Amino acid sequence: MYESVVINLGARCNATCEHCCFSCSPSKKTSMEKSEIIELVKSFSNNLKIKVISFTGGEIFLNYSFLKELLEIVHSCGKKSTLISNGFWGANVEKVKIYFKDMKELGVTNLSISHDDFHAKFVKTDCIKNILEESRKYPSIRVVVNIAVSKSNMGNKVIEELDEAALGIPLTKYPLIAVGEAENMADSEFQKIYSIDNLEQLECPGYEPVYHFDGNVYPCCSPAVFDTALILNDRACQSFDKTIEKMNANLLLYIMRKEGFRWFIEIVMSNQEFSHIQIEEHFSSICTICRQLFKSEENIKLFTPYMREYYEQML
Amino acid sequence: MYESVVINLGARCNATCEHCCFSCSPSKKTSMEKSEIIELVKSFSNNLKIKVISFTGGEIFLNYSFLKELLEIVHSCGKKSTLISNGFWGANVEKVKIYFKDMKELGVTNLSISHDDFHAKFVKTDCIKNILEESRKYPSIRVVVNIAVSKSNMGNKVIEELDEAALGIPLTKYPLIAVGEAENMADSEFQKIYSIDNLEQLECPGYEPVYHFDGNVYPCCSPAVFDTALILNDRACQSFDKTIEKMNANLLLYIMRKEGFRWFIEIVMSNQEFSHIQIEEHFSSICTICRQLFKSEENIKLFTPYMREYYEQML
Numbered sequence: 001m002y003e004s005v006v007i008n009l010g011a012r013c014n015a016t017c018e019h020c021c022f023s024c025s026p027s028k029k030t031s032m033e034k035s036e037i038i039e040l041v042k043s044f045s046n047n048l049k050i051k052v053i054s055f056t057g058g059e060i061f062l063n064y065s066f067l068k069e070l071l072e073i074v075h076s077c078g079k080k081s082t083l084i085s086n087g088f089w090g091a092n093v094e095k096v097k098i099y100f101k102d103m104k105e106l107g108v109t110n111l112s113i114s115h116d117d118f119h120a121k122f123v124k125t126d127c128i129k130n131i132l133e134e135s136r137k138y139p140s141i142r143v144v145v146n147i148a149v150s151k152s153n154m155g156n157k158v159i160e161e162l163d164e165a166a167l168g169i170p171l172t173k174y175p176l177i178a179v180g181e182a183e184n185m186a187d188s189e190f191q192k193i194y195s196i197d198n199l200e201q202l203e204c205p206g207y208e209p210v211y212h213f214d215g216n217v218y219p220c221c222s223p224a225v226f227d228t229a230l231i232l233n234d235r236a237c238q239s240f241d242k243t244i245e246k247m248n249a250n251l252l253l254y255i256m257r258k259e260g261f262r263w264f265i266e267i268v269m270s271n272q273e274f275s276h277i278q279i280e281e282h283f284s285s286i287c288t289i290c291r292q293l294f295k296s297e298e299n300i301k302l303f304t305p306y307m308r309e310y311y312e313q314m315l
Numbered sequence: 316m317y318e319s320v321v322i323n324l325g326a327r328c329n330a331t332c333e334h335c336c337f338s339c340s341p342s343k344k345t346s347m348e349k350s351e352i353i354e355l356v357k358s359f360s361n362n363l364k365i366k367v368i369s370f371t372g373g374e375i376f377l378n379y380s381f382l383k384e385l386l387e388i389v390h391s392c393g394k395k396s397t398l399i400s401n402g403f404w405g406a407n408v409e410k411v412k413i414y415f416k417d418m419k420e421l422g423v424t425n426l427s428i429s430h431d432d433f434h435a436k437f438v439k440t441d442c443i444k445n446i447l448e449e450s451r452k453y454p455s456i457r458v459v460v461n462i463a464v465s466k467s468n469m470g471n472k473v474i475e476e477l478d479e480a481a482l483g484i485p486l487t488k489y490p491l492i493a494v495g496e497a498e499n500m501a502d503s504e505f506q507k508i509y510s511i512d513n514l515e516q517l518e519c520p521g522y523e524p525v526y527h528f529d530g531n532v533y534p535c536c537s538p539a540v541f542d543t544a545l546i547l548n549d550r551a552c553q554s555f556d557k558t559i560e561k562m563n564a565n566l567l568l569y570i571m572r573k574e575g576f577r578w579f580i581e582i583v584m585s586n587q588e589f590s591h592i593q594i595e596e597h598f599s600s601i602c603t604i605c606r607q608l609f610k611s612e613e614n615i616k617l618f619t620p621y622m623r624e625y626y627e628q629m630l
Contacts, residue, residue: 136509137516149482160471164506167464170485191479194451201452 002244004052004082005044006210006221009037013059014088015122019148021180021223024058031058031213034066036237040211041070045077047240052109054221056084058213064089064099071106082110086119090127096134104138111135111143117153125158129165136168144170150189175284179227179291192282202261202286207253209243217243219253224287228294251307252300261286264293267306274302317559319367319397320359321525321536324352328374329403330437334463336495336538339373346373346528349381351552355526356385360392362555367424369536371399373528379404379414386421397425401434405442411449419453426450426458432468440473444480451483459485465504490599494542494606507597517576517601522568524558532558534568539602543609566622567615576601579608582621589617 010031013024032040044050053074060067060083067083074081083103089095103111115128128145135143145166147155155173159166175191176182194202209232210218210225217233218225230253232238232246247253255263268274277292277299294300325346328339347355359365368389375382375398382398389396398418404410418426430443443460450458460481462470470488474481490506491497509517524547525533525540532548533540545568547553547561562568570578583589592607592614609615 133508137513139516139518139520144485154475154478156471156475159474160469163469164490164508167488167490167506167508170459170487172485173482175479175482191482193448193479193482198452201454203454205454 002207002209002247003050004054004208005050005240006054006056006208007032007037007040007044008056008058008210008212009060010058010213012062013057013086014062015059015086015119017118017122017181019118019150019176019180019182019185021177021182022058022226023180028058032211032215032236037070038073040237041073044240045074045079049244050079050240052080052082054082054084054110059086059088061085061089061099068102068106071102071108075106080107080109082112083108084112084114086123087113087115087128087131088123090130091124093130093134096130100134100138100141103141108141111141113143113145114148115145116147116149116155116158118148120158125161129162132162132165132169144172147171147173148176149173149191150176150185151191152189177222177224177285177288177291179223190284192280192284194283194286196265196279196281196283199262199265200260202265202289204256204261204290205286207247207257209240209247219247219250222285222287222290224285224291228291229297229300230290230294251311252294252303255307255310256290261289261293263310264303265289267303268293274299317522317524317562318365319369319523320365320555321369321371321523322347322352322355322359323371323373323525323527324375325373325528327377328372328401329377330374330401330434332433332437332496334433334465334491334495334497334500336492336497337373337541338495343373347526347530347551352385353388355552356388359555360389360394364559365394365555367395367397369397369399369425374401374403376400376404376414383417383421386417386423390421395422395424397427398423399427399429401438402428402430402443402446403438405444405446406439408445408449411445415449415453415456418456423456426456428458428460429463430460431462431464431470431473433463435473440476444477447477447480447484459487462486462488463491464488464506465491465500466506467504492537492539492600492603492606494538505599507595507599509598509601511580511594511596511598514577514580515575517580517604519571519576519605520601522562522572524555524562534562534565535602537600537602537605539600539606543606544612544615545605545609566626567609567618570622570625571605576604576608578625579618580604582618583608589614 011022011024011028014026016025044053071081113128149155207219208221210221212218212226215236216231217238219230219232232243265279268277326337326339326343329341331340359368386396428443464470474486522534523536525536527533527541530551531546532553534545534547547558580594583592
């Protein structure tokens with residue numbers, strides 16, 4: 001069931017975007033130890049269950065020689081890699097050529113570029129154009145552009161500027177989630193396109209183990225999850241098998257999968273002890289509901305008796 | 316290897332787009348017999364190799380009761396369906412709700428909406444917004460928008476008008492290919508983003524058996540293939556197994572896969588008998604190269620001695 005794993009290498013980035021979910025910046029040092037990262041990547045690469053290892057940061061191309069070292073480990077074990085980057089390296093056309101050649105040789109199957117009105121203050125759209133144009137020569141590497149948007153930054157100018165470089169490239173606008181730096185934005189900026197009225201359709205969009213640079217392991221890669229107590233490890237560098245064991249044995253995740261968020265929301269709404277949780281009527285992502293519900297260990301503890309009851313009825 | 320099959324049901328469409336690769340229109344009657352389609356869908360649904368059956372037209376939602384009948388056959392055998400539509404049915408919000416409910420129940424995993432400056436003359440962008448907004452309640456149905464573009468129709472106004480309805484939806488601009496109605500367009504409209512200079516990177520982007528409404532079976536779903544002699548059947552309603560057998564035994568497809576288009580282009584460029592094939596230096600899609608090379612049975616015959624030689628050397 002779980003064939004992929006994500007590693008967030010570190011918080012260092014060339015940009016300081018006002019919407020960044022991890023509040024990354026050039027001065028941010030938070031990172032796993034290099035030796036730890038190498039050990040993790042080696043163990044993932046040697047794990048028969050894993051087919052794909054995804055790398056993101058911060059900005060992972062800032063230390064390209066280290067990234068390449070990791071890709072080589074993954075490739076030498078016959079696994080595939082996927083990458084997320086802001087594309088700053090597109091400024092240098094020679095680098096773009098070399099990086100694509102490397103990525104092809106080292107089995108990178110997906111490159112997601114984050115570019116939008118926020119990133120464009122730090123990375124020129126022309127850099128992204130250079131990357132997209134080179135990518136056409138590499139059909140084995142699927143390139144997409146993810147565009148963070150808000151009420152007053154809809155990304156249309158960026159799309160227009162990408163012009164013919166974007167031909168054949170999926171462009172997806174994502175509404176901001178109020179986490180990290182974005183939490184400081186005016187509430188009116190968030191595009192609340194989901195409604196609590198569709199309670200039965202509030203399903204978690206996906207599960208995938210993520211090894212975060214803060215040392216924790218999370219059950220998904222949504223920016224919102226890193227601001228929850230949904231932590232799957234009790235020590236650093238937990239093995240993938242242990243993480244999967246914990247994901248499968250986790251009653252909360254089981255109920256979330258089986259019953260959707262509805263089960264939790266209904267408990268919150270009809271029980272006094274949850275009065276501190278104000279479920280919003282409208283919200284920009286299903287993940288913000290998850291974050292509200294499981295923001296603290298205390299919240300999770302409050303659900304425990306209800307989950308136990310669920311478990312007993314299930315038996 | 317081949318887990319999916321495409322059926323192009325018929326050429327009838329509510330629109331008459333000036334770029335349509337099949338020259339579809341309200342008056343076009345070309346179609347497989349309904350009984351033939353049902354038999355095909357039944358046999359595909361009962362084939363253990365097939366996991367996904369894709370339906371496109373023309374416009375397949377024009378006869379929704381028939382489409383639903385087909386989806387029911389597929390679903391009853393535990394297979395998945397994917398659909399392509401211009402989204403005209405988005406004009407009726409009640410229909411949108413019913414169709415999504417049906418699609419979820421009947422195992423539709425993907426819905427690709429074709430919308431752009433050309434389609435917008437026949438289907439209002441508001442119809443598409445209704446569809447995209449409803450789709451948020453159905454995370455199990457992946458919805459994308461494919462935007463056909465040309466030099467003077469870059470689709471940016473459509474993207475702007477989709478506004479918040481497009482949040483979370485991949486939007487992909489595709490350059491026009493000069494087939495079907497688009498063949499009548501001025502040459503300056505085509506965005507020739509690929510170059511013959513990158514000969515070694517000219518690989519076929521994909522193989523997937525397609526049962527076309529003209530009765531032929533083709534090895535891929537590119538609009539360009541239907542204007543080639545790359546036909547895999549010698550009689551109507553050929554079984555999927557027979558099609559796969561033919562795809563696997565086809566020496567031309569084998570060489571295309573193994574050597575890329577380079578092998579064929581080099582033969583064309585260095586042998587007199589191919590002087591009628593003028594390979595363009597710049598072109599809007601790799602598929603246009605394929606179309607130029609294999610446009611007629613005569614062309615394919617001219618390659619035969621070279622392919623035979625290749626085969627003999629291989630042995």
